[in-house]
Amino acid sequence: MSKKLMIDFLGYTLASPLVLPAGIMGISSGSLARAANCGAGLLTTKSLSLKPRKGHNNPVTACFEGGMINAMGLCNPGIKEGLEEVRDFKKRIESPVIASVFGTSPEEFYELASYVNKSKADFIELNLSCPNVLDEFGVPLSASKDSVYKIVKSVKSVSERPVIAKLSPNVLSIKEIAMAAQNAGADALSMINSLGPGMLIDIKLKRPVLANKFGGVSGPCLKPVAQKLIYEASSCVKIPIIGMGGVISGKDVIEIKMAGATLAGIGAGVFYRGIEIFKKVNREIVKFLNEAGYENIGEVKRIK
Ligand SMILES: Cc1cc2nc3c(=O)[nH]c(=O)nc-3n(C[C@H](O)[C@H](O)[C@H](O)COP(=O)(O)O)c2cc1C
Structure with a gap:
């Protein structure tokens, strides 16, 4: 991998700014390894809860033109x-x-962080923002700055790993939420989780495409929303941001970095361009850096 892609993040030097976000390749060590071998610099597990969860019935995913x-x-x-x-x-x-974890209260997140302390994971990410379990858990925790503050504070009191708070796009003021996470001691933010929920209709069967009717929206249609929210959050926090939402090309990585992200996650892009997307996007970034006269990816900074 080109040295131009190396970037520092919370005390680690990553071989690439590309991140495999939570939930994209399942949970097996083999799927994490495939993403690493294809050029992702940092890998996230599926969000893990205290007890196993079966999840929703099939079909659980569907593609449309924009995502x-x-x-x-x-x-x-x-x-x-x-x-x-x-x-x-x-x-x-x-x-x-x-290690991405999912709980419903500060106490549960505390317990999850205790498990992560004993593991080989390097970071803990708090999924405060899943949009497709509303029936079960209500509005995502990251909709409230008080909940975000309490959960991050609780995890920081026990965690021996840097703590990343994963935020939802479905909020009135992303600045308030981002500040709450930072004030509680979060080491980084990860944003954005899927938007919505949304819905798609099968016109032949005359029913929703997903068995759950509603689901989180990811992919290219998210790109402008992600860039705007990252731009806003990075105007008021000092901690680094793992940016994601519609990144499928090297150009998208540069854009999300110019919005204020340090690293760039590729989620839905894996469904569009295959797992090789990490290799391809790394190449596209290097091509851009060479053509635009940057020495390395670290030189691409947030715009004003
Ligand atoms: C199939 C699928 C499963 C996901 N599962 C999780 C999850 O378990 N935890 C989480 O925090 N985000 C989850 N996400 C959200 C992604 O990590 C990411 O934040 C979102 O899809 C936006 O990035 P993208 O447009 O590159 O996909 C999931 C997304 C998809 C498409």
Whole structure:
């Protein structure tokens, strides 16, 4: 991989600014390894809860012109088994891993962080923002600055890993939410989670495409929303941001960095261009850097 792609993030030097976001490749050590081998510099697990979750019934994903919609329902094998996969992965590959966790209260997040302390994961990410479990859990936690503050504070009191708060786009003031996370001690933000929920209709069957009816919206249609929210959040916080939402090309990475992100996640893009997307986008970034006269990716800064 080109040295021009190397970038510092919370004390780690990553080989690439590209991140595999939570939930995209499942949870197995093999799928994390495939993303690492294809050029992702940082890998995130599926969001893990204290107990295993079956998730929603199929169909759980569907594509449309501008993106995709999903209602996975946070299916996962539970924190213990999920972190075993991270252990297996680390036996083979040194790339840093973010353990994404999902709870419903500061106490649950505290317990999840205690598990992550004993694991091989390098970072913990708090999924405060899943839009496709509204029936079960109500409005995502990151809709409230008080909830965000309490949860991050609780995790910071126990975590031996840097803490990343994953934020929702579905909020009135992203600045307030981002500040609440930073004030509670978050080391970084990850944004944005899927938008919505939204809905797609099958006109032949005359019913919603997803069995759950509604699901989170990801992919290219999210790009302008992600850039605007990252631009706003980065105007008021000092902590780094893992930016995501519609990144599928090298140009998108440069744009999201100019919006204020340090790293760039590629989620739905994996469904568009295959797992090789990490390799392809790394190449596209280097081409851009060479043509535009940048020495390395770190020189691409937030616009005013
Ligand atoms: C199939 C699928 C599953 C996802 N699962 C999770 C998850 O478990 N936890 C989470 O924080 N985000 C989850 N997300 C959201 C992504 O991590 C990402 O924030 C979002 O899709 C926006 O990025 P993108 O446009 O590059 O996909 C999921 C997204 C998709 C498409």
